[in-house]
Amino acid sequence: MVRRSQTELAVLGALSVQPMTGYAVREAIRDVLGHFWSESFGQIYPTLAALEEQGHVRRPDRAAPYELTASGQRRLRDLLAEPAQKTPPRNGLMLRLFFGRQLGQAACRALLHQARDDAERQLAEYTGLRAAVAAEATPDTPYALLTISAGEHTARAALAWAEDSLAALDALPGDQP
Amino acid sequence: MVRRSQTELAVLGALSVQPMTGYAVREAIRDVLGHFWSESFGQIYPTLAALEEQGHVRRPDRAAPYELTASGQRRLRDLLAEPAQKTPPRNGLMLRLFFGRQLGQAACRALLHQARDDAERQLAEYTGLRAAVAAEATPDTPYALLTISAGEHTARAALAWAEDSLAALDALPGDQP
DNA sequence: TAACAGATATATCTGGTAGATAGGGGGAGT
DNA sequence: ACTCCCCCTATCTACCAGATATATCTGTTA
Numbered sequence: 001m002v003r004r005s006q007t008e009l010a011v012l013g014a015l016s017v018q019p020m021t022g023y024a025v026r027e028a029i030r031d032v033l034g035h036f037w038s039e040s041f042g043q044i045y046p047t048l049a050a051l052e053e054q055g056h057v058r059r060p061d062r063a064a065p066y067e068l069t070a071s072g073q074r075r076l077r078d079l080l081a082e083p084a085q086k087t088p089p090r091n092g093l094m095l096r097l098f099f100g101r102q103l104g105q106a107a108c109r110a111l112l113h114q115a116r117d118d119a120e121r122q123l124a125e126y127t128g129l130r131a132a133v134a135a136e137a138t139p140d141t142p143y144a145l146l147t148i149s150a151g152e153h154t155a156r157a158a159l160a161w162a163e164d165s166l167a168a169l170d171a172l173p174g175d176q177p
Numbered sequence: 178m179v180r181r182s183q184t185e186l187a188v189l190g191a192l193s194v195q196p197m198t199g200y201a202v203r204e205a206i207r208d209v210l211g212h213f214w215s216e217s218f219g220q221i222y223p224t225l226a227a228l229e230e231q232g233h234v235r236r237p238d239r240a241a242p243y244e245l246t247a248s249g250q251r252r253l254r255d256l257l258a259e260p261a262q263k264t265p266p267r268n269g270l271m272l273r274l275f276f277g278r279q280l281g282q283a284a285c286r287a288l289l290h291q292a293r294d295d296a297e298r299q300l301a302e303y304t305g306l307r308a309a310v311a312a313e314a315t316p317d318t319p320y321a322l323l324t325i326s327a328g329e330h331t332a333r334a335a336l337a338w339a340e341d342s343l344a345a346l347d348a349l350p351g352d353q354p
Numbered sequence: 355t356a357a358c359a360g361a362t363a364t365a366t367c368t369g370g371t372a373g374a375t376a377g378g379g380g381g382a383g384t
Numbered sequence: 385a386c387t388c389c390c391c392c393t394a395t396c397t398a399c400c401a402g403a404t405a406t407a408t409c410t411g412t413t414a
Contacts, residue, residue, distance in 0.1 A: 092261030
């Protein structure tokens with residue numbers, strides 16, 4: 001199976017909202033899609049160049065922002081319809097907890113405390129984000145709320161897991177804090 | 178900041194359980210850490226060669242499995258103590274749902290159905306895994322159960338989110354199925 | 355016994371990807 | 385004029401996944 005570049009879809013999607021420079025594409029992806037997607041300059045600029053060569057994206061002049069062409073709009077729809085390829089898991093926290101006996105019980109507790117705090121902070125972020133997005137009702141709003149809801153569910157799950165796990169570690173025989 | 182190879186930690190961790198060939202390392206990572214970690218041959222073989230050169234890993238002869246040396250054991254502990262670097266998010270499902278209006282409501286519903294089924298299947302997997310791991314009690318078992326619990330929490334959250342989202346889409350004005 | 359299938363094992367290549375780095379240009383304040 | 389500080393465009397290195405090539409070993413079937 002051929003590996004497909006996922007950057008193309010994200011860049012076309014960003015430009016479907018409004019014309020932007022490469023820099024602004026990166027900002028938009030970080031600020032708007034940041035909780036489930038990320039792109040780096042090293043990907044964005046070559047992708048924009050390739051898209052321009054294929055006519056999916058255009059710049060009135062060298063200094064103007066990139067804008068989607070009709071063919072780019074079509075390309076976006078095609079890519080959206082392709083099945084989402086899932087990225088292989090790589091969770092450094094779990095890797096450390098799995099070898100927790102060798103890391104030590106105290107260090108594991110510290111990791112879990114951090115995970116709990118992270119989840120709490122994230123949950124608060126999503127709550128604020130939900131309010132901001134819900135405030136301005138557009139045809140796209142319901143779909144954006146779907147992705148925010150996913151973040152909330154995930155953060156709440158992480159929070160509950162961290163609490164459970166701290167309790168489980170406390171019940172373990174061994175050096176208590 | 179220097180980027181650290183995360184493969185090194187995973188390979189040393191696998192070899193800390195028992196001596197293995199490169200092929201077996203890959204199998205162990207897939208079968209035991211598979212729900213939160215993955216490695217490819219393209220990473221494992223060069224990493225093993227580098228670890229051997231640094232003396233962290235040894236092979237009695239060319240055909241024997243790799244085994245951890247004392248310095249490798251130390252290296253493993255050092256890497257475990259390093260803070261886990263989180264991988265940037267890249268969720269193709271969310272990317273598609275975010276641009277759901279352009280994808281179409283029916284296609285979004287199909288994606289959510291698939292997500293719900295995936296979550297259900299995963300949850301069943303974790304339940305089976307928990308039973309298998311809990312059956313044999315070793316000093317490492319409680320830590321393995323922590324990572325399984327994380328999977329269960331995440332899968333349950335994904336399930337609930339998919340149900341919620343399907344309901345939200347149904348409540349949306351537009352082409353109903 | 356020969357042929358075959360399938361698992362084990364090692365290695366390499368291509369191309370996607372992250373993160374660091376470098377530097378040009380323009381506006382704001384001093 | 386000077387010099388920050390953004391905005392903006394790149395480029396490079398290292399990391400990484402997945403496909404592929406190749407060879408050996410083992411058990412099964414003809």
